[in-house]
Amino acid sequence: MEAKVRVRFAPSPTGPLHMGGVRTALFNYLFAKKLGGDFLLRIEDTDQTRYVPGAEDYIIEALKWCGLVPDEGVGFGGEYGPYRQSERKAIYRQYADQLVESGHAYYAFDTPEELDNIRKEAEAQKEVFSYDLHTRNRLKNSLTLSAEEVQQKIAAGENWVIRFKMPENTDVPEKDLIRGEVKFNTNQLDDKVLFKADGMPTYHLANVVDDHLMKITHVIRGEEWLPSMPLHVLLYEALGWADNRPQFAHLPLILKPTGKGKLSKRDGDKMGFPVFPLLWKDPASGELSRGYREDGYFPEAFINLIALLGWNAGTEQEFFSMTELIESFSLDRVVKSGARFDPEKAKWFNRHYLQEKSDEELAQLFKPMLNDKNVQVEEAKLIRIIGMIKERCEFVSDLWEQGNYFFQAPESYDEKTVSKKWKAETPAMLSEIVELLKGQNNWNAVDVKEEFSNFMNAKGWGFGVILVPIRLALVGSSQGIDLFDIFELIGKEATISRIEKAIASIK
Numbered sequence: 001m002e003a004k005v006r007v008r009f010a011p012s013p014t015g016p017l018h019m020g021g022v023r024t025a026l027f028n029y030l031f032a033k034k035l036g037g038d039f040l041l042r043i044e045d046t047d048q049t050r051y052v053p054g055a056e057d058y059i060i061e062a063l064k065w066c067g068l069v070p071d072e073g074v075g076f077g078g079e080y081g082p083y084r085q086s087e088r089k090a091i092y093r094q095y096a097d098q099l100v101e102s103g104h105a106y107y108a109f110d111t112p113e114e115l116d117n118i119r120k121e122a123e124a125q126k127e128v129f130s131y132d133l134h135t136r137n138r139l140k141n142s143l144t145l146s147a148e149e150v151q152q153k154i155a156a157g158e159n160w161v162i163r164f165k166m167p168e169n170t171d172v173p174e175k176d177l178i179r180g181e182v183k184f185n186t187n188q189l190d191d192k193v194l195f196k197a198d199g200m201p202t203y204h205l206a207n208v209v210d211d212h213l214m215k216i217t218h219v220i221r222g223e224e225w226l227p228s229m230p231l232h233v234l235l236y237e238a239l240g241w242a243d244n245r246p247q248f249a250h251l252p253l254i255l256k257p258t259g260k261g262k263l264s265k266r267d268g269d270k271m272g273f274p275v276f277p278l279l280w281k282d283p284a285s286g287e288l289s290r291g292y293r294e295d296g297y298f299p300e301a302f303i304n305l306i307a308l309l310g311w312n313a314g315t316e317q318e319f320f321s322m323t324e325l326i327e328s329f330s331l332d333r334v335v336k337s338g339a340r341f342d343p344e345k346a347k348w349f350n351r352h353y354l355q356e357k358s359d360e361e362l363a364q365l366f367k368p369m370l371n372d373k374n375v376q377v378e379e380a381k382l383i384r385i386i387g388m389i390k391e392r393c394e395f396v397s398d399l400w401e402q403g404n405y406f407f408q409a410p411e412s413y414d415e416k417t418v419s420k421k422w423k424a425e426t427p428a429m430l431s432e433i434v435e436l437l438k439g440q441n442n443w444n445a446v447d448v449k450e451e452f453s454n455f456m457n458a459k460g461w462g463f464g465v466i467l468v469p470i471r472l473a474l475v476g477s478s479q480g481i482d483l484f485d486i487f488e489l490i491g492k493e494a495t496i497s498r499i500e501k502a503i504a505s506i507k
């Protein structure tokens with residue numbers, strides 16, 4: 001029987017989640033859901049020096065906002081816990097010991113200062129020092145020291161680490177599910193630290209041990225982890241787990257809008273778009289980084305755009321609900337090359353999902369903003385207004401940009417329009433219009449328009465000369481929806497008073 005698919009998202013809580021991290025979580029989630037498997041959240045916090053307070057909560061909140069709710073993990077429970085590596089500390093030691101006993105790893109006692117000096121000496125010779133099969137026999141470790149010396153040093157409380165003993169000149173071929181066959185030769189790889197005297201494993205050991213113990217079947221992660229794959233493969237072999245180890249898939253980078261280089265927070269700052277799902281306040285510096293949520297993106301738009309960074313369905317389809325993504329997702333259609341991020345496309349997705357929402361739903365989303373501005377408006381009227389302006393909007397906040405004149409009289413008038421369209425005779429003409437409107441009893445767009453047109457025809461006035469000044473009076477600019485709809489929606493009283501105010505104040 002095939003093992004149940006189990007995948008994990010395994011971020012380190014070193015800061016907010018980048019879009020790339022969200023995409024890793026998403027592809028893991030889609031892969032699991034498509035195959036009826038489990039999606040886990042494991043927090044990899046073994047490197048306490050890089051721990052950032054608040055990052056873990058941020059990750060969990062971001063996943064929830066995106067709708068990527070783990071089946072198991074930190075904050076979600078499960079049978080394979082604890083899911084925070086710092087709480088699993090006691091588990092790893094035995095595996096490090098096992099590797100030393102079987103000759104796959106060794107103790108090393110070189111102090112950071114010693115290694116630093118060696119590194120500098122190498123640099124002076126224009127060489128790069130690496131702790132590996134070429135150098136390990138000259139260094140201070142259990143391969144060069146006697147068993148007694150090793151025991152003495154440990155007993156004396158000297159600082160030590162356990163390093164993986166990379167085998168000599170061995171090809172490690174591995175089939176990556178996205179990249180196909182990837183080959184590494186161990187002569188190019190160094191002896192990574194697996195475990196430290198403080199009792200903490202490093203990322204490599206903890207990651208492999210946990211993936212094994214948590215019965216992970218597929219490791220889907222970013223391309224930056226590809227160089228770690230041969231070590232991980234060798235660790236599974238050394239620990240005797242080669243027969244039921246996970247398969248690997250390394251996702252392509254997300255590239256800057258220019259297509260050159262990895263997308264970074266700086267690109268977002270420079271070009272004015274977020275690279276994080278949620279707003280983040282750096283606990284040390286207090287610096288704020290904007291988030292898609294706070295910038296007004298809908299989670300479904302964000303997920304849709306993230307999904308297409310490096311994956312496509314092989315069809316023309318661009319809009320996908322989560323359910324559709326689950327149905328169509330497969331790792332075969334994830335590309336190897338980097339995926340360029342286009343911030344304009346992100347807006348375009350949001351626009352689409354905004355248009356998909358009902359006017360009622362948008363009214364609910366818009367209300368808090370109206371409350372902040374102390375605007376009172378009847379629900380039914382608000383819904384009608386939204387129906388008329390939403391076509392012009394990408395974000396809920398655009399409803400205010402596009403519709404503020406429904407809720408408040410303009411405070412100023414666009415100067416360009418005034419100088420072009422406000423003529424000497426305009427006030428007198430508008431005064432006559434005001435008189436006409438005052439006599440209007442059926443205040444709806446159709447009836448007012450009919451009366452208005454009859455009046456204009458009788459006067460022999462062209463619409464061109466009068467409609468823009470009225471729009472200026474009602475909206476403050478030459479923008480807005482059909483003028484007679486504005487009449488109806490703001491009501492007779494406001495229409496008349498705004499025109500009167502314009503007559504009095506525009507010179």
Ligand code: GLU
Nearest residue numbers: 010011012044207221225
């Ligand atoms: N903790 C690693 C990270 O922060 C996880 C890499 C992996 O998925 O193996 O990305």
